[in-house]
Amino acid sequence: MRGHQCKLDIKNGCIDLSHGSGGRAMAQLISGLFHEAFGNEWLARGNDQSAFDVGGGRMVMTTDGYVVSPLFFPGGNIGSLAVHGTVNDIAMAGARPLYLSASFIIEEGFRFSHLKMIAESMGEAARSAGVHIITGDTKVVERGKADGLFISTAGVGVVPDGLDLSAENARVGDRVLISGTLGDHGIAIMSKRQNLAFETDVMSDSASLHDLVVKMVEAGGHGIRLMRDPTRGGLAATLNEIAQQSDLGFRLQEEAIPVKPDVAAACELLGLDPLHVANEGKLVAIVSPEVADAVLAAMRAHPLGCDAAEIGEAIADDHHFVQMATSFGGGCIVDWLSGEQLPRIC
Amino acid sequence: MKYVDEFRDKEIALGLAKAIRAEVDLARPYRFMEFCGGHTHTVSRYGLEDMLPNNVRMIHGPGCPVCVLPAGRIDMAIHLAMRPEVILCVYGDLMRVPGSQGASLLKAKARGADVRMVYSTIDAIRIAEENPAREVVFFAIGFETTTPPTAIMIRLAEKKHLSNFSVFCNHVLTPPAMQNILESSDIRNIGGVEIDGFIGPAHVSVIIGTTPYEFIAEEFGKPIVITGFEPLDMMQAILMLVRQVNEHRHEVENQYRRAVIRDGNLRAKEEVSTVFELRDRFEWRGLGRVPYGGLRLKPAYTKYDAELRFGMRELCVADDPACECGAILRGIKKPVDCKLFGTVCTPVTPMGSCMVSSEGACAAHWTYGRFRDHQQRPVS
Amino acid sequence: MCLAIPAAVTKILPDEMAVVSIDGVSKEISIALIEDLAVGDYVIIHVGYALTKIDPEEARRTLDLLRELSAE
Numbered sequence: 001m002r003g004h005q006c007k008l009d010i011k012n013g014c015i016d017l018s019h020g021s022g023g024r025a026m027a028q029l030i031s032g033l034f035h036e037a038f039g040n041e042w043l044a045r046g047n048d049q050s051a052f053d054v055g056g057g058r059m060v061m062t063t064d065g066y067v068v069s070p071l072f073f074p075g076g077n078i079g080s081l082a083v084h085g086t087v088n089d090i091a092m093a094g095a096r097p098l099y100l101s102a103s104f105i106i107e108e109g110f111r112f113s114h115l116k117m118i119a120e121s122m123g124e125a126a127r128s129a130g131v132h133i134i135t136g137d138t139k140v141v142e143r144g145k146a147d148g149l150f151i152s153t154a155g156v157g158v159v160p161d162g163l164d165l166s167a168e169n170a171r172v173g174d175r176v177l178i179s180g181t182l183g184d185h186g187i188a189i190m191s192k193r194q195n196l197a198f199e200t201d202v203m204s205d206s207a208s209l210h211d212l213v214v215k216m217v218e219a220g221g222h223g224i225r226l227m228r229d230p231t232r233g234g235l236a237a238t239l240n241e242i243a244q245q246s247d248l249g250f251r252l253q254e255e256a257i258p259v260k261p262d263v264a265a266a267c268e269l270l271g272l273d274p275l276h277v278a279n280e281g282k283l284v285a286i287v288s289p290e291v292a293d294a295v296l297a298a299m300r301a302h303p304l305g306c307d308a309a310e311i312g313e314a315i316a317d318d319h320h321f322v323q324m325a326t327s328f329g330g331g332c333i334v335d336w337l338s339g340e341q342l343p344r345i346c
Numbered sequence: 347m348k349y350v351d352e353f354r355d356k357e358i359a360l361g362l363a364k365a366i367r368a369e370v371d372l373a374r375p376y377r378f379m380e381f382c383g384g385h386t387h388t389v390s391r392y393g394l395e396d397m398l399p400n401n402v403r404m405i406h407g408p409g410c411p412v413c414v415l416p417a418g419r420i421d422m423a424i425h426l427a428m429r430p431e432v433i434l435c436v437y438g439d440l441m442r443v444p445g446s447q448g449a450s451l452l453k454a455k456a457r458g459a460d461v462r463m464v465y466s467t468i469d470a471i472r473i474a475e476e477n478p479a480r481e482v483v484f485f486a487i488g489f490e491t492t493t494p495p496t497a498i499m500i501r502l503a504e505k506k507h508l509s510n511f512s513v514f515c516n517h518v519l520t521p522p523a524m525q526n527i528l529e530s531s532d533i534r535n536i537g538g539v540e541i542d543g544f545i546g547p548a549h550v551s552v553i554i555g556t557t558p559y560e561f562i563a564e565e566f567g568k569p570i571v572i573t574g575f576e577p578l579d580m581m582q583a584i585l586m587l588v589r590q591v592n593e594h595r596h597e598v599e600n601q602y603r604r605a606v607i608r609d610g611n612l613r614a615k616e617e618v619s620t621v622f623e624l625r626d627r628f629e630w631r632g633l634g635r636v637p638y639g640g641l642r643l644k645p646a647y648t649k650y651d652a653e654l655r656f657g658m659r660e661l662c663v664a665d666d667p668a669c670e671c672g673a674i675l676r677g678i679k680k681p682v683d684c685k686l687f688g689t690v691c692t693p694v695t696p697m698g699s700c701m702v703s704s705e706g707a708c709a710a711h712w713t714y715g716r717f718r719d720h721q722q723r724p725v726s
Numbered sequence: 727m728c729l730a731i732p733a734a735v736t737k738i739l740p741d742e743m744a745v746v747s748i749d750g751v752s753k754e755i756s757i758a759l760i761e762d763l764a765v766g767d768y769v770i771i772h773v774g775y776a777l778t779k780i781d782p783e784e785a786r787r788t789l790d791l792l793r794e795l796s797a798e
Contacts, residue, residue, distance in 0.1 A: 196465055198753040262750035265347055269751060269771075271729045321717045328577050329356050329363070330393020332714040338693035338704075340452070342438035343465060345492065345773050346383060346410055346705060346728055347749050349732035349768060349780055352789055361796025368798075384728065437773070466774025468756060488773075491728035495775045498758050549728040552770060552778045575730075578792055585795060604785035605770055605778050614759045614777070 008032045008112055015110040020140025030138060033112070034104075037119035038126065042099075042134035050134040052099055057158040062089035065152040071118065074188045075203030076280075078151055079118035083125035083133075084206045084280060086155040088229045091210035092283065094165045094217055095157035097129060102153050103137040107146040118149065129208040131155070163217065167245035169225035174314040175292040176250060177285045179212060179299055180205065180307040182235055183263045186277035186341075191266065196343060198269065200262050207281030212304045216285065219298035223291030229283050236275040236334045238284055239322045246286075249317025252324040252334065256311045271344030276337045286314065349604070353576030354392075362581040363397040369588050376402045378587050379677055380545035381524060383410030383705025384575045390714035392577040402584065405541060405677030406700075406707030408523060411488045411516075412439045413699040413706040414630040418661035419516055420445035423485055426514065426656055427451065427459035433477060434461045434514075435470040436485040443702055446663040448695075467499035474503070474511040483652045487516045491549040493641065494614040497621040500643070500650050512652040517641040518628060520550050521558045526636045527676050528566050541677055543569040543587040545580065548602050553618075555610030559598045567596045574602040621647050629662075631699035632671035669698035674707050681708040682719055688712060730772035732780055735765050746771060 008028060018025040035043050042050040066082045076084075082102065090097040102122065106115065126133050184205040191200050209229065217224060226246075230238040235257075239250050259267075259274045267274050281304065287295050292310060299305030312324075322334040370376060380386055386406040389395065395404065408414050420443055427434040434451070441452045441463065455461040460480075464470050467484060474482035486496045496513060503511045524544065546559055551572045559570050569590035573583035583601045590597065600606055621644060628640025643651045652658065665671065669691070670684035681687045681700065691697035693709050700708035733746035733753075742758040746769065756775045757763050769776035 195463055195469060198751055200751045202750075261347075265749035265751040268347065268350065268731045269748060269753065319717070319720060323717055326391070326393045327356060328354055328392040328394075329359050330396040331717070332391055332393045333717050335713045338442075338713075340441070342441055342463065344439050344704075344729055345437040345488065346412060346439055346703065347732070348734070349785060353792075358792050358796040361798075362792070365795050365798055382728075466756070468774055489728060491730070491772055491777065494759050494777075495756070495773050498756065498775070549730045549770065549772060549777060552730075579788075582788075582792055582795065601788070604781050604788060611759060611778055613761060617759070 010112045010116050013112040015106050015108060015112070015115065015140055017108055017140055017142070020106070020138060026138060033116055034119055034136060037116070037123040038133045039123065040132045040134065042132060052134065054098065054158055057161055059156055059158055060090055060093045060095045061154065061156050062086060063152070063154040064089060065150065067147065067150050068189065069147055070192050071114070071148055073192050073204055076206040077118050077121055078149060079122035080125040081206050081280060082151045082153050083122050083129065083131070084208050085231070086153040087129045087131060087208040087210055088283070090155050090157035091208070091213045092165070092227045092229055093157070093159055094163040094213060094224070094227070095159040097131045097155055097157040097210050100126065100131055100133045100153055100155045101135045102133050102151060105139050105141060105146055105150040107141055107148050108143045110148055115149070125208065129210060165224060165226045167226050167242050170242065170246035170248055170286045170314055171225070171288070172248060172314055172316045173289055174225055174286050175289055175310050176239070176252065176312040176314070177287060177292065177296055177299065178235065178257065178309055178311050179209070179283045179305045181258045181260045181263065182279060182282065183259060183267065183274035183277035185280040186234070187263045187266045190270065196270065198266065200266055202260065202262050202266065205279055205281035207304055209281065209283050209304060212283070212299065212302045215298045215302050216295050220287055220291040220295040223288040224295065225286045225288065227283050227285045230279050232278050233337055234274070234276040234278060235284065236273070236322065237336055239334065240320070240336050242286065243320040243322055246314070247320070248314045249320055250312055250322045251315050252312035252322065254324050254327040256309050258307045258309050272341060275334055276341055350576065353574065353578040355578060358578055359397065359581055362578070362585060366402065366581070366585050366588060367399050369585065369592065370399050370402060371592060372401060374401065376588060376591060377405055377540050377542045377677060378402070378545055378584065379405040379407045379541045381407040381409040381520065382547045382550070383413065383703065384548060385545050385573065385580060386707060386710045387705050388575055388577050388580055390710040394577060394580060395715070395718070397581070398584065402588070406710065407527065408630065408632055408675040409489070409520070409547060410703050410705040411492070411518060412443055412703040414518065414632060415443060415487060415516055416629045416631045417445045417663040417665070420451070421449065421661045421663060422658050423514060424449055424451060424454045424459070426483060426652065426658060427454050427461050429656070431481045432460065433473060433480050433482045434459065434485055435464045435473055435482060436461060437487065438463050439703060440485060440487060444696055467495045471499055471502055471508070471511070474508050475506070478510060480510060482511050484513045485516070486513045489518060489520050489547070489550045490553045493517045493622065494553060494617050497617040500621050500647055501617070503650060512650045512655050513643070514652040515642055517622065518630065518639055519641065520547055521562065522636050522639045523630060523633060524559070524562055526633055526639070528562070528568070530633065541568065542591050543571070545583050545587070546570045546572040546598070548573060548575045551602065551606045551610065553611050553614050555608050556598050556600050556606065557608060563596050563598045569596045570598045572598065572600045572602050572606055574605065631665065632675045634672070666697050671698035671700045674700050681711040684708070688716070728772055730770045730777060732768050733771050735763060735767045735769060738763065738765060744776070
């Protein structure tokens with residue numbers, strides 16, 4: 001691109017409506033900020049789409065929107081989260097993630113310096129996950145019509161031959177594995193919300209899980225029935241969803257479920273249940289009892305699975321309940337969250 | 347967590363369960379009402395029922411201020427919040443509580459009302475200071491525990507000469523509601539109440555002490571044990587109640603001694619009595635009008651009363667006639683005895699007070715306990 | 727209920743405020759309802775206010791009693 005009058009003033013400048021108008025300012029933003037951060041051969045060609053080769057195997061495709069508030073949080077920001085979330089949705093099929101798209105809806109007045117930080121962490125997250133952001137879109141909306149920045153993504157990946165992870169594969173007696181501690185992301189986000197304001201060192205667990213998945217598939221093969229990442233609604237929502245889809249129930253052991261002490265404390269303070277709080281770098285795997293130990297060992301050998309645990313098993317249950325033996329000695333149901341997760345006084 | 351984890355110890359719990367089994371008289375039932383929603387939550391969340399003998403039954407009382415708030419009061423708050431000059435500050439619990447025809451503050455917010463969730467009354471004061479051109483109203487709700495923070499806030503508003511601040515007062519009182527459960531006129535219609543003892547409030551008692559319950563123990567001959575909210579606290583209290591019943595005693599005993607003293611928190615009580623006075627009657631959802639069951643601002647503080655400032659009209663909304671909350675709250679029926687339970691009435695679409703908050707009897711049974719409806723309880 | 731949890735006082739602030747900590751989570755609260763508070767005391771907090779001090783001696787006695795009842 002030639003003919004730009006001056007460089008973007010990243011330090012002091014901000015988005016105005018011209019950056020979404022299709023003119024020179026937009027081209028300057030895309031080349032000066034996004035291409036710089038994502039830098040790859042597909043974007044460099046400057047087409048409205050990107051052509052790519054895929055090897056053999058079945059393709060998977062996913063799409064997701066990111067509207068997190070605040071945009072920056074301990075352990076990440078909306079950019080890295082968008083890449084991790086999309087990569088994980090692909091990886092949960094056992095697929096190798098390949099290419100992503102990213103669409104930005106930016107509010108007028110959003111600072112270039114913040115956009116640059118976000119784009120750079122997206123580029124960084126993509127590079128370390130071995131995926132490429134090969135096409136994108138930028139729109140600017142008037143002040144007050146967006147909460148700073150929204151990102152929506154799509155992603156594609158390829159599933160190795162013969163691997164078919166799906167809820168209907170689950171059987172009675174299958175084991176439930178979790179890759180680490182629950183609730184870190186949700187609590188890290190809530191600690192930064194103005195109306196809750198509490199201090200904690202809890203960081204978001206936001207991370208790309210595809211490499212962990214590869215190691216698990218190596219260890220467990222077809223013994224792995226399915227995997228899910230327990231994001232919004234937490235582990236409770238994910239297991240209830242799987243129970244419905246697989247026509248089974250689950251019985252969990254509360255003592256086995258890993259939760260960090262400060263996450264547990266924040267949950268007590270706000271009246272929340274860690275099983276309902278969001279995660280962005282954890283997965284749940286339902287695996288056959290024969291491979292459970294091997295898969296668990298493979299998870300624990302990986303940096304993103306060092307706190308992995310077996311937390312329960314699939315049982316026959318026409319009502320599809322997720323039951324839990326409490327660490328106190330009784331039993332209860334782990335239900336879906338009803339409505340929005342709101343801090344309680346009672 | 348210190349003072350939390352020790353009171354959730356499984357080994358001690360198993361020993362206590364054994365002690366309770368050893369002391370109950372299998373020839374008689376023990377029907378204990380836990381008044382507080384916090385205790386209901388503990389019973390359900392930790393699965394206490396599984397650890398108690400079959401003839402010890404917990405009845406879930408009305409002790410959740412969100413559940414007992416009548417739908418009409420929510421409607422009044424929604425009308426207020428729709429006024430363009432008003433910022434309504436509420437605790438998170440209130441956002442989803444249903445008013446009439448499925449209305450809620452969450453839905454009012456979606457329609458443009460400026461409803462803000464606060465964690466503390468301190469936040470409401472801050473919002474009033476930051477928005478001098480708007481009218482900031484705090485939706486005050488809660489039992490004796492939550493009233494002192496409202497009193498402190500009103501006195502602070504006075505000190506700061508905040509003229510754009512007021513309170514929509516819905517504070518209610520525990521002892522009159524306990525009395526109402528035992529002797530209201532409704533009992534003639536729905537049958538006698540069979541309660542052998544009360545698990546008394548934990549944090550309410552931190553403020554008011556143990557004396558306000560003495561008349562209930564004396565006049566109604568019911569044992570009461572003031573009890574902490576941790577599961578071991580409850581196991582110990584159940585054992586204490588079993589012993590009182592066996593020994594034909596009816597006293598107020600204090601299990602929660604680490605936080606409750608006989609006279610309560612004098613400073614907090616003084617703050618409350620400076621600002622608030624009794625209402626003759628206040629409607630409790632599920633219980634009806636409870637004599638002296640609520641509080642209002644004293645004459646010296648009525649300038650902070652949102653009901654007067656905005657001329658708020660009292661609204662009454664009848665509950666669904668099929669709703670059995672009144673009988674469930676008094677222990678006469680169980681949630682599953684109600685035709686609405688789990689059909690049209692679930693935590694997502696609550697019809698009656700017991701389903702409104704996660705601490706209501708029906709919501710707790712739905713959320714944590716309904717698997718027991720499909721299985722035989724093991725005979726212990 | 728009235729959701730309230732025990733927290734340790736880590737700092738006394740002006741205007742009857744204090745910082746409390748629960749297992750690595752800290753929060754600023756009002757101590758206007760309590761007299762004679764010192765760093766290290768445990769308080770029960772509810773909607774951002776300390777309701778009372780926890781009596782460590784009574785807590786120990788309750789725990790001792792619980793163990794005793796449990797061992798019978």
